[in-house]
Each structure stands twice: as C-alpha cells, then as structure tokens.
Amino acid sequence: MLLNRRRAEKKMEQHGLDALVATSPANVLYASDLCSRNCFVLLPYERGVEPALIASISGPTPVVLMSPPHIRDVRYYGEFYTVVPKVKGGFTNAERELIKAQESWDRTKIADPIEILINLLEERGITKGRIGLDESALPYQHPSWQEIRRRLPKLEVVPAERILREIRMVKSEEEIRRIKEAVRITEKAWQTALEEARTGITERAFAGIYEHTIISEGGRLTSWMGMYGSPIAFGRRTAFVDIALPSDYKLKKGDILRLDGGCSYMGYSCDMGRSAVLGQPGEKTLKYWNAIFEGEKLAIGMAEPGAEASVIFNSVVEKVRKSGIPEYKRHHTGHGWGIEHYDPPLIGPNDHTQLEEGMVLCFETPYYEVGWGGLLHEDIVVITESKPRYLTKFEGELRIMKE
C-alpha cells in the first residue's frame, strides 16, 4: 500500500477533516495503489468508515486487474459496453471482476462522478463537518464545487492539494521500494552503457544502450510529453542542464559523461546524477568533482531528523566553495522526491522545513560552465533516526573509464 495511513490520519486530524477526496492521477495512485484515469478516491478519517473508489467504466481494466486490496467499494460512472454472456460458468477471477463492474454500472448508469461522490458522502454519513477536496484535477472554477455545496450545505469543502502533499512528504515502505527499484534499473543501464562505450561512440548510441537496458529490466523511460530522449551528455555539452536531447556528438579522450535523472518503475521515478571521464581526467575536472562531492557528502552527513533545509543549503554551498570552487553559486542543493517528482522540502536558502524520518531526498551540488562542461553527483537517501540510508549505490570517487 502506497498510502501512509497513519500520517494521513494525523494530517486530517490537524486540519480538522472528516475525509479527503483525491482526484489527480498522482493522488489517486497514492491513495488507492491504482494507476488509472479520471478516478476519485474517498478516504474517510475514521478507520471504521470504508474508503471508496469512483472509476470510469470506459477503462475498468486497471481496476479489475490491479484490484487495490484495501478498497473494496468501487463505483463506476460514464458509459461503456462490454458484452456479458448469460452463462456465468468458467470465468477467470479477472473476468468475474469485469462482469461485476459492467453489471454494477448497468444498474445505475450514472454519467457523472460528482453525483456518485455526493451519494457516497451521504451513505457514509459525511454530510456535515469538513472535507478536503483535491483541487489539482478539479479546479475551483469547476461547477462540481458548487454542486457539492448546494447538495450538502452543512458540509464545508476546502482545497486539499497541499494537505495531500504534506502527507506524501513522508514516504511509506512501498513508495521507497519503488523508488529504489527505479534506482536499481537506472544504475544497471548507466553501468551497461559505460561498459560498452568506447572512444567515438555518439551520445545517441550511448543513450540507446541505456534505454534498451531500462526496458529489458522492467523500467519505463521517463519522457516529457513523449518527446525527449534520455538525460545523457558528453564533453562540453554537459554544461547544458537537464539535457535530454542526445546528439551525434562523439565521445573523445578526457570528455566528461553525465547522467541526470533516471527511469520510472510502477509510477515512481528516480533523480540521480553521475559523472564519468574517458581516460585520465584533467586537473580541473578532478578538483571540481572533488569539491562538489565534498559538498554533497556534507549535506548527507547533516541530513537527520530536525535538521533545517536552509541550514544544510548554506553549509553545503560554503563547503563547495572551500573545497575548490570559490565562485560556486546555486539556488538549491537538493529536494524531496516522490510520486510527483519534486516534493517539498527544497534544500534552498528560504526553506526552513525540518527534516523528518521517512523523507526521501535527492542531494546534489551540480556545477555548469559554458564552454567547459558540467559535473553532477546526485544521490537519493531516506532520512532515518540515525544516518540517512542510501537508495543509490555509494560512489566515493570520480569514475574513470578506459579509453
């Protein structure tokens, strides 16, 4: 179960909520383990009151095949026709669930999920007090807000996107497992590509090895609107931050190779950074890599419950400056990581959040210089009572590849 139920209860109590309604794909996945479109999840505060899922009948497959075990009450809206034979024998479990879904929809044929949500709130006795409605996929201007208020006038409805973010800031075991698996696959792909790379390989060919390995290992390529390639660059092109447009540039002796990002696994991705050099690195490369590594190491050393984000940031920038890059400037040196990628807190000058056990954080101290290149070493850790636990493999030296 992705949901951190205990933290959800604590936050609902703090905000005086009787229930939370998740609407965005990320929040629905988080609340139900279910990856589907146009669903709502009702999470009542009281454990005795059952949660429920509102799903579109035009895409029942994920509900039926991924069947979230902790949500038994599923209600369908929309319109869709799957033929259900009159004979009921010889079906698989999944087929029986599909028949159940189609038949339950056939009985009601409600087109509007808000209608179902209002009925559900009435059935569960949540008609006064206060609920939090996730506005990220149901913005204020949507008439649904008015409709709920009109039909349940004693119920206060408040926006809850921020509350859901607060809950998600501390990760559950299953979330950490998925991020760790995305890391494993990414590390394997980067390693495989490094092993096969030789002088003269193009960024594109290198990215190809990386991508095929990710698919073979069960990961998915993260892409931005299905457009970018993989976040890999060589040589002076490493000065371009977040580069994900592999080119025909050919690797040559002394070049930096840089990875920034990673694959997805079951809805969770990873953001890790690695640098390597083909052949003997230049003096500046070694010195600068050492400086950024010292900064990142200090950050991870400071990352314990109660530590303040901005304090870590300031110490890290100073450390990088003292360790070899006196002109070092950054706007952040790390960030939370979760189902929507960047999560609070930001390890930046204005974020005074205190770290908590169970947060997953990326620490990084990148350096970018036009005409020279960029260096990045980014690890993902979980905050624990004692020292942070690495989800990435610890690497204490700049990686040097044979020519």
Add this chain to the structure above:
Amino acid sequence: MLLNRRRAEKKMEQHGLDALVATSPANVLYASDLCSRNCFVLLPYERGVEPALIASISGPTPVVLMSPPHIRDVRYYGEFYTVVPKVKGGFTNAERELIKAQESWDRTKIADPIEILINLLEERGITKGRIGLDESALPYQHPSWQEIRRRLPKLEVVPAERILREIRMVKSEEEIRRIKEAVRITEKAWQTALEEARTGITERAFAGIYEHTIISEGGRLTSWMGMYGSPIAFGRRTAFVDIALPSDYKLKKGDILRLDGGCSYMGYSCDMGRSAVLGQPGEKTLKYWNAIFEGEKLAIGMAEPGAEASVIFNSVVEKVRKSGIPEYKRHHTGHGWGIEHYDPPLIGPNDHTQLEEGMVLCFETPYYEVGWGGLLHEDIVVITESKPRYLTKFEGELRIMKE
C-alpha cells in the same frame, strides 16, 4: 511549425481577441514548437506584433537547443546559475545561445513569469481590448488572474483553453507529419513482434519485442505515469479494453492478438488498433471481424467535410449490426486526435460537429465480450476535400499468422 497560424488568426478574430497566451505544456509546444516546462507563449493577433516566449532559466536547454525559429523574443524568469567565462571566443552556436540566455536573465533577475507577461503586454501595446489566457495550467483561482487585471484594468482577460482546442482541431502539416511518423514506428514494431511470435510466446515477451523496436526506430513508449506497459493482449484477455498490462499468458492456436494505441514521436502519439489470429480463426472471429471492419470502412467512406459526427456514428452502429453483430452497442466510433491525444469531435450520438478539411480522426468499432475476447481495427485518417487520406496502412483482411 506546429501552429496553424491562419486558423489561429481566424479564431482570434471570431472571439474578438487581441492575443492568446498559452500556458500548458501541450499548448506551449503547439504555439512555439518547444517542449519545455513552465513556459508561456504570447501570440498576438496582429502579424506585425512579435510573439514571445517566457521560459524558466532553470531549464534553458530545450529553448537553446531546439530554438523555435519563429519566436525570437525569449525572456527568462526564475533562478539558475551557469558559469559564463569572461573570454567570449571559440563557442558553438548552442553555447552562445546559452550565454545569451544566462546574461539576459542576469540583467533582470525577475522571479515571476506573470511580471514578465505584464511587461510584455505593455511593450506590445496590448493593454486594452481582450486577451485569451489558457487556464489549463493557470486555473482561475491562481492569483495571477487578479494581478493581470489589477495592473492592466482596461484589458479584459478571458479563459482560452477551449479556443486553443478549437484552433488545434484542424491540424497543420507538421502535426500530421509527426502523427504519421508515430504510426510508421508503431506499425513496424507490431509487424516485427508478429513476425517473431510463435505458439507459447508470452504477452510480456511479445510486448518486449514491440518496445525494443519502438526505441530502435526513434519512438518513445507512451505510458501512463510511467506505470503501464504496452497495449497488447492475447486470447480471452483481449476482452479487457485498453489493456496495457502484458502478462505471462502464453499464446495458443486460435488466439486473437490485439494492439490498441501506439508510440509517441516528438510530442505526438498515435492511436491505432490491429487484430491478428494465430492459425485458422474460428467462425465467430471471422464473422465479427468482418462486421466491425464493415462499420469502420463505412465511417471512413462518410468522412468528408460537412459530414456530421452523430450521423456517421448512427450509420456505423447500424452497419455493424447488419453485418454480423446484431447486439452491437457503442458510445462512440471514433474521435479526433492531436497533441493532447483525444481531440474534438467525438464520433458519438450527441456530437453534431461537422467535419472539416485537415481534421485528423481515429475511426474504430471495437467489440469486447467477456470470456471470449475482443476485436479492434482502428485507423487514423486526415479529412481532405475528397476522400480521407490514411495515415495508417490500409489492411482489408483479418491478419492470420502461421502457427
């Protein structure tokens, strides 16, 4: 250029707009050819007034490397540091652009894109009249709406998501080219997997061949939050609509194999459907495939400028019923296709849109029966003056694979 400039002008005129502001990633890509996060595009109605792009300095790489040729005025907001050496010689074009971006931001250091937008509107003389602001990534409740109205009180600001959709309903040549390339890659991947498939291959292994081919051909896998696999199913599992969870089910004689969807290419994906059978198909499979194919063929035959969506829908459902599936029921038999996948119109009973030249439409007449399976044949066509042009390869028979 993805933007259909002539249609944009026509629609701005119809809605009395002096400019449009795109905010969502899809609309920004459409208006600027640029795939990046957190950008705005200002498109003035008058051709003499220059368009502009507002981009985050923390991710200038796509702007610099993909440099949209028709937008020369780019302004950066946010915070990011790339070191710019004092010596200015020996840079590549991309590096020079990156230096320009960093230096232009250094001069202003404006954190807020709305501040830049307001300045731009003033510079362009768009301070009265009416503009359309894309609310899809900047919802009403966002304080930016108030801020623009406060600073430019004579300017009327209206929501424009729907207007942008209207513009995008008729595709430009470049949009069609990208969809066609997504189709080509998907067809190649499906074909390759079919050629390698034998009795006993699992859905997962088949999907693996399909996926590796897509990567090799330059496509990207479309996935839902990085979670699903590829939309491939065998046997009775083809009754599950939109299935994208390949399993260990092994292909056996007489099984249907079904594809529904496709890959992405440069921000555009495709939605095509194919069915095949391993060995001699059963009588019902042949009869039902013929019925759905007749329906789809009729739809494409009727698809000409001026034809009404609901009229096509009604004729198609009747045709499938008469051609062999008397119990056939559907909620739609096709839909527009574009940058955000489903586009208006919907070929359904309640959509009275008249087709226009340049629309890209998917036509489909799927049949799903629990415990038996599903059949799908879905093509993508462009509406022309005369007959629709297929973007998919025409296939006039159910595909039969050797055992």
